[in-house]
Amino acid sequence: xxxVTQAQTEISVVEKEDVTLDCVYETRDTTYYLFWYxxxxxxxLVFLIRRNSFDEQxxxxxxxxxxxQKSTSSFNFTITASQVVDSAVYFCALISSGYxxxxxxxxxxLVTP
Amino acid sequence: NAGVMxxxxxxxxxxxxxxxxxCSPMKGHSHVYWYRQLPEEGLKFMVYLQKENIIDExxxxxxxxxxxxxxxxxxxLRIQQVVRGDxxxxxxxxxxxxxxxxxxxYFGPGTRLTVT
Numbered sequence: 001x002x003x004v005t006q007a008q009t010e011i012s013v014v015e016k017e018d019v020t021l022d023c024v025y026e027t028r029d030t031t032y033y034l035f036w037y038x039x040x041x042x043x044x045l046v047f048l049i050r051r052n053s054f055d056e057q058x059x060x061x062x063x064x065x066x067x068x069q070k071s072t073s074s075f076n077f078t079i080t081a082s083q084v085v086d087s088a089v090y091f092c093a094l095i096s097s098g099y100x101x102x103x104x105x106x107x108x109x110l111v112t113p
Numbered sequence: 114n115a116g117v118m119x120x121x122x123x124x125x126x127x128x129x130x131x132x133x134x135x136c137s138p139m140k141g142h143s144h145v146y147w148y149r150q151l152p153e154e155g156l157k158f159m160v161y162l163q164k165e166n167i168i169d170e171x172x173x174x175x176x177x178x179x180x181x182x183x184x185x186x187x188x189x190l191r192i193q194q195v196v197r198g199d200x201x202x203x204x205x206x207x208x209x210x211x212x213x214x215x216x217x218x219y220f221g222p223g224t225r226l227t228v229t
Binding site: 035037043044045046047050091098099100101102103104105106 | 144206222
């Protein structure tokens, strides 16, 4: 069975604060892929990052960074110096057996000025 | 350099009517996936198709729902005799061959279906 848990339902921060969105996954497979997607208020789903299970190297892209730790089955997402435009729902997802993205429930991030 | 295209963006149907949702994958992508986003259930996989083949329909409701991806033209998700519970956002995604090192699913803007 595969499962993704995003325990934080809603987070509210003030602009310029750093914020970390948690993602914990479960799978019995040794090969799997992890993803983060952003859903802004306009509703579309925007791909942010993919990580393979055999690559634990952390990644930084501008103000975004991702921390993948197989030992704790976590794939956390940090936004540094948050901005109002970061306000969105963020989804963590997993593909292990099969081809379907298995999404977490999402974390709604609100960044206020 | 178009991304995944879906139409219509918004669709209103009365109970009992049929809904047809269309999806054109990104250029170079031959694999299409449909997902549904319901308010209380989140994003759920419905079906995975390649050209002229349904590969995995484990997430499709057994009745009233069908999907196709013909040799020519867009992928179609068809919902017959819609009910209020079908009201949701339906997203299509496409990818290159899954399983390769650079495999990702890119999503279209979604179709918001409202059943009155």
